Amino acid sequence: MKNVIIIGGGIIGLCSAYYLAKEGSKVTVIDKSDLLDGCSYGNAGMIVPSHIIPMAQPGVIHQGIKWMFNAKSPFYIKPALSLDLLSWLVQFYKNSNQNHVNKSMVPLRNLSFFSKELYQELAKSTNEFGYQEKGLLMLYNTEKVGEEEIKTGKIAEELGIEVDFLDQQEVKKLEKNIKVNALGAVHYKSDAHLSPNHFMSFLKSELNLMGVKMISNCSLLNFKVSNEKIEELITNKGNFKADGFVLATSSWSVEIAKKLGIKLYILPGKGYSFNVENLLVKPTIPSILCEGKVAVTPFNNAVRFGGTLEITNNNDTKINIKRLQGIVEKVNQFYPEIKVDLPEKKKVWHGFRPCTPTGLPIIEKSQKIKNLTIAAGHAMMGLSLAPASGKLVSELIMDKKPSIDLSEFRST
Numbered sequence: 001m002k003n004v005i006i007i008g009g010g011i012i013g014l015c016s017a018y019y020l021a022k023e024g025s026k027v028t029v030i031d032k033s034d035l036l037d038g039c040s041y042g043n044a045g046m047i048v049p050s051h052i053i054p055m056a057q058p059g060v061i062h063q064g065i066k067w068m069f070n071a072k073s074p075f076y077i078k079p080a081l082s083l084d085l086l087s088w089l090v091q092f093y094k095n096s097n098q099n100h101v102n103k104s105m106v107p108l109r110n111l112s113f114f115s116k117e118l119y120q121e122l123a124k125s126t127n128e129f130g131y132q133e134k135g136l137l138m139l140y141n142t143e144k145v146g147e148e149e150i151k152t153g154k155i156a157e158e159l160g161i162e163v164d165f166l167d168q169q170e171v172k173k174l175e176k177n178i179k180v181n182a183l184g185a186v187h188y189k190s191d192a193h194l195s196p197n198h199f200m201s202f203l204k205s206e207l208n209l210m211g212v213k214m215i216s217n218c219s220l221l222n223f224k225v226s227n228e229k230i231e232e233l234i235t236n237k238g239n240f241k242a243d244g245f246v247l248a249t250s251s252w253s254v255e256i257a258k259k260l261g262i263k264l265y266i267l268p269g270k271g272y273s274f275n276v277e278n279l280l281v282k283p284t285i286p287s288i289l290c291e292g293k294v295a296v297t298p299f300n301n302a303v304r305f306g307g308t309l310e311i312t313n314n315n316d317t318k319i320n321i322k323r324l325q326g327i328v329e330k331v332n333q334f335y336p337e338i339k340v341d342l343p344e345k346k347k348v349w350h351g352f353r354p355c356t357p358t359g360l361p362i363i364e365k366s367q368k369i370k371n372l373t374i375a376a377g378h379a380m381m382g383l384s385l386a387p388a389s390g391k392l393v394s395e396l397i398m399d400k401k402p403s404i405d406l407s408e409f410r411s412t
């Protein structure tokens with residue numbers, strides 16, 4: 001039996017704990033928070049095999065620069081004199097090309113479908129987290145964006161992803177109960193969604209049942225290393241020993257990895273979400289409002305609206321009202337019957353997506369520290385890819401052949 005400590009109790013850390021405990025390991029999760037909120041809770045809950053094109057892609061820099069000058073746009077980079085930011089931007093620039101997209105699409109698709117299979121398995125026993133397979137509508141209301149979405153949809157179709165191309169009338173037929181102002185949509189039929197808050201509760205109760213120890217308000221401060229192995233974790237709650245360690249601390253991993261002499265490129269991409277409850281009319285299928293990159297997810301009693309990606313630092317918890325207005329305006333344009341008001345700041349959730357400059361997550365055994373596995377940098381797909389990432393982490397630690405090829409999911 002292996003004794004494993006996971007640093008970071010977000011969805012990636014908890015899924016890793018789940019599959020390691022299933023393999024019979026003795027697992028402890030430590031997290032500096034109270035394990036009740038954070039990026040893995042307030043996100044849009046979409047499971048997206050449709051997302052085969054990584055964030056680093058041709059044209060993204062040009063579009064990003066245009067958005068930087070629009071206060072309500074979905075994207076912003078907070079200027080800072082930081083070496084981490086500069087080196088991340090250089091890497092991002094290097095990866096934003098067609099060659100990178102071509103070699104990323106199949107590995108991403110495989111990781112996504114593997115993850116969805118695991119979600120289906122998890123939902124079989126007790127679907128208390130509202131897992132539903134209704135697909136995802138990429139709604140657009142301009143010809144230009146429509147063309148881009150259709151082009152992406154055709155590439156996805158070639159890779160075996162189930163796609164429907166809908167015109168205005170077909171969108172209407174699908175979403176009968178609510179008016180949708182869209183020229184058309186690309187319907188990714190194999191996408192799914194769930195309630196992230198409920199999924200995190202489900203994971204924690206399963207981990208409790210399996211005897212996994214979860215220690216909240218426990219910050220990793222440093223490591224004791226000898227012979228290229230971590231001997232002990234030094235935390236504010238004492239020192240911990242184990243055979244294996246998992247680093248699942250999102251963009252905080254950069255500073256933590258530095259203590260081990262490991263260079264990671266991950267920056268926080270701040271995003272917002274808010275729920276509107278008891279709507280008289282609401283969409284039934286999750287959607288992305290493409291012109292504003294706004295995510296709309298219907299849950300039982302509420303609809304969650306989320307968006308914006310502000311590359312910033314982990315201390316920047318400010319809610320930017322202009323960007324929130326951008327979200328609200330797009331929702332009211334696409335779904336005029338909902339009539340969303342600008343939410344009060346205190347009702348707005350924010351989270352930091354861990355963004356790598358490749359747009360691909362890191363799932364690897366460290367090349368420098370023999371008993372360390374890294375699982376971080378899942379950006380806007382952390383929920384979608386969590387079960388697969390957790391399962392792969394457990395396979396790496398148990399020295400099993402990984403279920404899928406991990407060569408594109410490396411830090412270097």
Ligand SMILES: Cc1cc2nc3c(=O)[nH]c(=O)nc-3n(C[C@H](O)[C@H](O)[C@H](O)COP(=O)(O)OP(=O)(O)OC[C@H]3O[C@@H](n4cnc5c(N)ncnc54)[C@H](O)[C@@H]3O)c2cc1C
Nearest residue numbers: 008010011012032040043044045046220271381382383384
């Ligand atoms: C608005 C928005 C919408 C999104 N929608 C979706 C979606 O629809 N689908 C999807 O797949 N993804 C979505 N995402 C992305 C998804 O939420 C993230 O990719 C995912 O939550 C990242 O999980 P994680 O476990 O890597 O990080 P986190 O959940 O951030 O967990 C990392 C943990 O590490 C802990 N930690 C940090 N430093 C230390 C330390 N020194 N010691 C101990 N613990 C430490 C932190 O406290 C934290 O709990 C969205 C994100 C946002 C912001």
